[in-house]
Amino acid sequence: MTGSEETPSFRLAYVPGVTPAKWVRVWNERLPDIPLSLHQVTAAEAFDMLRAGDADAGFVRLPVDRTFFSAIPLYTETTVVVVPKDHVITAAEEVTLADLADEVLCHPLDDVFDWDAPPGEPAFERPATTEDAVELVAAGVGLLVVPQSLARLHHRRDLTYRPLTDAPQSTVALSWPEEATTDLVEDFIGIVRGRTVNSTRGRQAEQPPQGAQGARAQPKRPQKATAAGRGAQGRSGGAKRTQSAKPAKRGKPRRRS
Template identity: 75%
Template sequence: MTGSDASPSAPSPDPSADPPSFRLAYVPGVTPSKWVRIWNERLPDVPLTLHAVTPAEAFGALREGTADAGLVRLPADGDDLSAIPLYTETTVVVVPKDHLFAAVEEVAAEDLADELVLHPLDDTLGWESPPGRPAFERPATTADAVELVAAGVGLLVVPQSLARLHHRKDLTYRTLTGVPQSRVALSWPAADEAPDLVEEFIGIVRGRTVNSTRGRRAEESKGRKEQKPAATGKPAKSGKPGAGSRTSGRPAARKGGGTSGRGAGGSGSARGGRSGKPRRRS
């Protein structure tokens, strides 16, 4: 075989190409550990890297390409990002343990009218008009506001996950009604179709099974099915010939000795016999 007749060999992989990976940004209060565990079980060959970001940094990380997707708090600030809402958090008020509100299970927004309520600059609730009396100066972060509450300077309204994140032994929190709630979403740069790895993570957070019809694993499974050779037909089933089929050899002998007529137990007379009553002898 000459060189011109030889079929071209498959191209070798580019050693300089970066191996696939997935970068996930997440904001404070969001716990992605469950989804990361499922990712590692389903795609052990694709490392997932977590990037902790502030709410103000989250959308910039997606636009700049430093993260492939992000667990963020809505609303998204622009039409260039896609988002899937995942869940809505309960809003709580953080108070000292010896505060009057610590004696009840639930507080209404109207109950804060006479309270000094801190409103940090990284607030995620999107207030039109925060409840209570405003502080002279807004704390820079939620963590700073928690320190002020512990010092007896005002109360703080946050999503429940942030109250847990900044938990202190001298503070507690109670459910607050009649106020906005924070929605957590998965977001990524908008496109006609989400990238394969983003689609994989969407399937995980939405609870799709490993055999879902979407995502990278589904495409690999589809490719394997297309390459599988067609199954051969089953051999004809052997066995006895069916009723009415002709067999080779001599025909079977007829039962009954070859005579026609009814059997001995029949009601009729034998062939050639006289019918009727027997004649009386004189």
């Protein structure tokens, strides 16, 4: 390898709430010589990072710009409302947006939902981040609507959450620039989709070794018997017929005088 060649690596961005550990573990098992680096970024920063070529792929939240990015939807999260543990909403197992009509709702600047109109009454000002909004909920300023993974990420002992049955939902996807679909990106797509090591999709499958081809060769046909062989078989058959002939009958014994 010359000094100008770079060691191959894979850079993976991911947004808060996504846990890429299981896919990273499989990558390290299959491609131990190619390091994978993780970069946690906000939902907005993830696309900027991919556009700039600072990451090869990323776990993002839909929607994506389909004119530039490819994306594989992975799962859709449950939407929840984060409330203090002593809030009246905790008496129900699940709630609706109508139940929040009279509540003050914190709407952070990094909100992952594309609301036509956020539910409830708006707070005095919008917090900068979801983490800041959680702090306001803990202070009794208002409530917060987020995907369940973000409620777990910012868990506090004095807070809890309830599912919102009719709220918008957030879908997590694997995304990458369409014009930069490299072999390593294909390898990671295969891992995320659960393909086996020997799958023929994605990269070209390796050619089987010569020994394997020889093992699949058709068996040889049996050779025809030669004239000498047929003669031998005939003599052998005659001998068998002689051996199988019935023994001659004995004469009657003479009477004694």
